Amino acid sequence: MAELLFRDDAYLRSCEAIVLGDDERGIRLDRTVFYPTGGGQPGDSGVLRRADGSTIAIADARKGESVDEVLHVPAPGAAAPAVGETVTAEIDWDRRYRLMRMHTCLHLLCAVIPGAVTGGQISDGKARLDFDVPGEALDKDAITEKLNALIAADHPVTPRWISDEELAQRPELVRTMSVKPPTGFGRVRLLDIAGVDLQPCGGTHIKHTAEIGRVEVTKIENKGRQNRRVNLAFA
Numbered sequence: 001m002a003e004l005l006f007r008d009d010a011y012l013r014s015c016e017a018i019v020l021g022d023d024e025r026g027i028r029l030d031r032t033v034f035y036p037t038g039g040g041q042p043g044d045s046g047v048l049r050r051a052d053g054s055t056i057a058i059a060d061a062r063k064g065e066s067v068d069e070v071l072h073v074p075a076p077g078a079a080a081p082a083v084g085e086t087v088t089a090e091i092d093w094d095r096r097y098r099l100m101r102m103h104t105c106l107h108l109l110c111a112v113i114p115g116a117v118t119g120g121q122i123s124d125g126k127a128r129l130d131f132d133v134p135g136e137a138l139d140k141d142a143i144t145e146k147l148n149a150l151i152a153a154d155h156p157v158t159p160r161w162i163s164d165e166e167l168a169q170r171p172e173l174v175r176t177m178s179v180k181p182p183t184g185f186g187r188v189r190l191l192d193i194a195g196v197d198l199q200p201c202g203g204t205h206i207k208h209t210a211e212i213g214r215v216e217v218t219k220i221e222n223k224g225r226q227n228r229r230v231n232l233a234f235a
């Protein structure tokens with residue numbers, strides 16, 4: 001079990017940690033700021049800084065077998081740490097911050113477009129979400145305008161928790177058909193953009209929508225009869 005520091009503070013760039021293990025799957029730490037790939041958001045890259053100042057490059061972070069396990073995948077040729085060694089885990093903050101801004105923007109997109117989300121992907125500087133909107137013609141420019149209005153309004157963005165029971169009573173909160181929120185742990189994490197969007201999400205987000213900056217819908221594609229793929233990028 002590792003302490004997942006990004007869950008309570010997505011703005012943490014580094015932390016001290018002890019190496020718990022290192023095998024072909026990756027390096028495990030007792031605590032980490034590295035977000036592992038999940039919910040459409042890519043895992044963090046960065047370094048593990050050793051006591052002598054040298055670094056172990058981390059190319060990716062992935063989920064382990066248990067919910068609280070993060071595997072730090074070293075770049076090819078990176079040095080191996082010793083179990084028990086103390087390191088400073090540092091994420092590539094510029095990349096993570098762009099991912100946080102784009103990720104939060106997808107929550108706004110869910111508020112602008114009605115219909116269930118059938119898939120999605122966030123990458124550096126751009127993202128896409130697929131919506132199940134039968135017969136609906138989506139207007140690229142109108143969506144861009146609505147998104148930028150929500151961004152400029154600088155809504156507060158707050159994570160909070162809901163019990164499994166309460167979530168079961170409010171099925172309308174789950175927008176994503178392809179990925180169900182992880183229940184069975186007693187509680188599920190919600191992301192609340194006050195008055196705009198509320199849905200289960202375990203990703204990393206910024207604190208105020210104005211941090212996203214201007215965005216634009218670059219393309220809307222038809223993916224099947226009912227499926228519309230909305231592509232976004234920073235303007």
Ligand SMILES: [Zn+2]
Nearest residue numbers: 103191201203
């Ligand atoms: Zn989210």
